[in-house]
Each structure stands twice: as structure tokens, then as C-alpha cells.
Amino acid sequence: MLDIKIQPVEVKKEKPDQNKLGFGNYFTDHMFMMNYTESKGWHDARIVPYQNISLDPAAMVFHYAQEMFEGLKAYKAPDGRVLLFRPDMNIKRMNNTNRRLCIPQLDPDEVLQAIKAIVSYEKDWIPTLEGTSLYIRPFIIATDAHLGVHVAKNYLFCIILSPVGSYYPEGINPVKIYVETEYVRAVKGGTGFAKVGGNYASSLIGQQKAEQLGYAQVLWLDGIHRKYIDEVGAMNVFFVIDGEVITPALDEGNILPGVTRDSCISMLKSWGVKVTERKLSIDEVIEANANGKLNEAFGTGTAAVISPIGELNNNGEKIILNGGKIGPISQKLYDTLTGTQWGKLEDKFGWTVTVK
Numbered sequence: 001m002l003d004i005k006i007q008p009v010e011v012k013k014e015k016p017d018q019n020k021l022g023f024g025n026y027f028t029d030h031m032f033m034m035n036y037t038e039s040k041g042w043h044d045a046r047i048v049p050y051q052n053i054s055l056d057p058a059a060m061v062f063h064y065a066q067e068m069f070e071g072l073k074a075y076k077a078p079d080g081r082v083l084l085f086r087p088d089m090n091i092k093r094m095n096n097t098n099r100r101l102c103i104p105q106l107d108p109d110e111v112l113q114a115i116k117a118i119v120s121y122e123k124d125w126i127p128t129l130e131g132t133s134l135y136i137r138p139f140i141i142a143t144d145a146h147l148g149v150h151v152a153k154n155y156l157f158c159i160i161l162s163p164v165g166s167y168y169p170e171g172i173n174p175v176k177i178y179v180e181t182e183y184v185r186a187v188k189g190g191t192g193f194a195k196v197g198g199n200y201a202s203s204l205i206g207q208q209k210a211e212q213l214g215y216a217q218v219l220w221l222d223g224i225h226r227k228y229i230d231e232v233g234a235m236n237v238f239f240v241i242d243g244e245v246i247t248p249a250l251d252e253g254n255i256l257p258g259v260t261r262d263s264c265i266s267m268l269k270s271w272g273v274k275v276t277e278r279k280l281s282i283d284e285v286i287e288a289n290a291n292g293k294l295n296e297a298f299g300t301g302t303a304a305v306i307s308p309i310g311e312l313n314n315n316g317e318k319i320i321l322n323g324g325k326i327g328p329i330s331q332k333l334y335d336t337l338t339g340t341q342w343g344k345l346e347d348k349f350g351w352t353v354t355v356k
């Protein structure tokens with residue numbers, strides 16, 4: 001058990017208008033912090049006013065990107081309970097990422113305690129408007145002042161909180177996705193399965209190109225054959241072909257094992273829908289479309305929730321999915337997932353965890 005010290009802020013901020021939250025624009029009054037040193041391990045757990053972090057310019061995170069992050073959400077149920085969604089999955093993934101980045105392991109019970117403590121302390125910040133939530137962003141950075149390329153010995157673990165609306169301005173309306181054929185996001189043996197800032201840094205050039213062309217995000221193809229679908233910028237991806245739901249398999253280690261992805265697979269199976277995790281090439285998607293068998297496609301993610309895909313641009317060829325409208329499977333997944341997360345539907349899988 002962590003002994004979490006609390007230092008309250010002197011003047012609280014004004015809460016933002018819940019209709020204009022967007023994603024990641026506002027931050028709550030307090031944050032969680034904890035340090036790691038070789039001699040003490042993880043120590044000095046504290047809730048402090050949200051503040052700038054002062055680091056030596058030689059801090060290793062600035063140079064060699066030894067950094068990891070996570071993303072989960074807290075929701076306020078109609079009965080006033082504060083709910084987390086499958087935090088155990090994020091915490092497990094956190095330690096998998098840490099292992100890949102040589103960051104010290106965390107005690108899963110202590111991470112859950114820290115998340116619950118900061119969320120509970122900031123519960124007045126959880127927005128209640130439909131489609132909103134409190135996004136929880138844990139992250140760890142290497143803080144040693146050192147320019148040799150080695151594993152750091154000192155780390156800082158923080159949790160910040162951001163009241164959010166939908167990730168895309170489109171909300172639940174279909175987004176347009178650009179198939180990236182020049183750059184790649186991950187290769188087998190790399191960090192594709194890990195939640196590290198570096199994956200997103202190298203994705204920016206594709207994202208920028210997509211945005212300039214009027215697309216919301218990039219669809220990444222595998223780094224070797226350049227034809228198998230990996231994932232979309234901030235989401236895992238699913239295609240419905242001839243009634244079968246297909247999503248890229250995780251076994252090559254180049255796809256983020258999304259919590260929403262896993263939840264969608266479980267929900268679909270429980271409804272008797274055929275779901276397959278396997279390699280899926282962009283050519284197969286194009287062919288399915290040409291044969292009139294591409295029913296719908298959607299992305300999944302904590303930030304993105306369920307995001308229908310209305311258009312795919314593959315080398316200038318535009319594929320319009322389901323007439324550019326949300327498909328029935330995407331809609332049912334969205335309704336069931338968010339209904340469970342917001343505590344409005346029966347939690348059939350026992351996924352929600354009550355903070356208080």
C-alpha cells in the first residue's frame with residue numbers, strides 16, 4: 001500500500017464548459033507523482049497541485065525518449081458512482097511497456113490505488129454530459145542527467161487528468177482515414193505493442209500528411225510486406241466483410257493491445273457474431289469493397305471509443321464505407337460499450353471498477 005501524501009492547491013481553477021471540452025485541452029487542479037531511485041525503489045507517492053515539472057536539460061527522457069504512457073477514463077454513473085473501465089488491463093499493459101523500455105516494474109495494486117486516489121480527489125472534475133469523461137493519463141519519464149545511451153536509474157511517475165469530450169470533432173460520425181504507403185509505424189521486434197511516446201513521434205509525419213489532405217488519421221500497414229493492416233493512428237481497427245468481423249492479430253507484436261479492442265471482441269462473441277483475429281491485407285479490403293462485401297469498418301480506442309470509418313483513401317482511390325454512415329455493428333458496440341462504461345447498462349462482463 002502506498003502512503004499518499006496530499007498537498008491541496010490554494011486556488012481551484014474554474015471548470016470548463018462541458019459542451020466545449022474537445023480532447024486533452026483542460027487539466028484538473030491536482031496530479032499524482034511518485035519517484036524511483038535504485039536505493040529506494042518507487043517512493044514518495046503524493047498528490048500535489050497540477051504543476052510544471054523542473055528537469056535537468058540533460059534528463060535522459062529529452063534525448064533518448066525513455067518514456068511510457070497509458071490512457072484510461074473515469075465516468076460518473078447516474079447513481080453518482082465513479083467508475084473506471086478495466087483498469088487492470090491498462091496496468092498490465094503498463095508493466096509490459098515498462099519491460100520493453102527497461103523502466104522498473106510497478107506494483108499493480110499500488111498503481112490502482114494511485115489512480116483511484118487521484119480520481120477520487122478530483123471527482124468534481126468528472127464531466128457528466130453525454131459522451132464526456134475524465135481521461136486519466138499515467139506516464140513515466142527517465143530523469144537522470146546523463147548523455148550516454150544507457151538504461152536510466154531514476155524515474156518520475158505522474159498521473160494527470162483531463163475532462164474530455166470526443167477525440168474527433170466528428171464525434172460518433174464516421175471519420176476519413178488515409179492509408180499510409182510511404183512510412184511505417186512498427187516492425188516485428190520493435191515497440192509497436194508498447195505504449196511509448198516514440199511510436200507516436202514517428203507517426204506524426206504521416207498524420208500531418210493525412211491532415212493536410214483532409215483526413216482524420218492514418219491507417220498503418222505492416223513494415224515488412226507493406227500490405228497487412230496494423231492499426232490506425234490512435235485506434236485499433238476492425239473491418240466487417242460479408243458479416244464477419246476481422247481485426248489484425250496481435251501475435252507479431254506490432255499492434256497495440258487495446259482495451260477497447262479486447263472488449264469489442266468479447267462483446268461481439270457474446271452476441272454470436274463471428275470475429276476473427278488474423279492478418280488482413282489492404283488488397284483484401286479493396287477486393288471486398290469491389291465485390292460489395294465490405295459492410296463497415298471502425299476504429300476502437302480509449303480516447304476514440306468506437307469510431308466508424310466513412311472513407312478510406314488508398315493511393316488516391318477512395319473507398320466509401322456503408323454510404324459514409326455509421327454501420328449497425330459500430331452503433332451497437334458504441335451503445336453497449338458506453339452504456340456499460342457510464343453505468344447505464346448492466347455490466348455483464350464485470351468490467352467496471354467503482355472508485356467510490
Ligand code: COI
Pocket residue numbers: 070071072200234235301302303304
Ligand atoms: C488512448 O486511446 O488512450 C490513447 O492513448 C490514444 C492516444 C494517443 C490519444
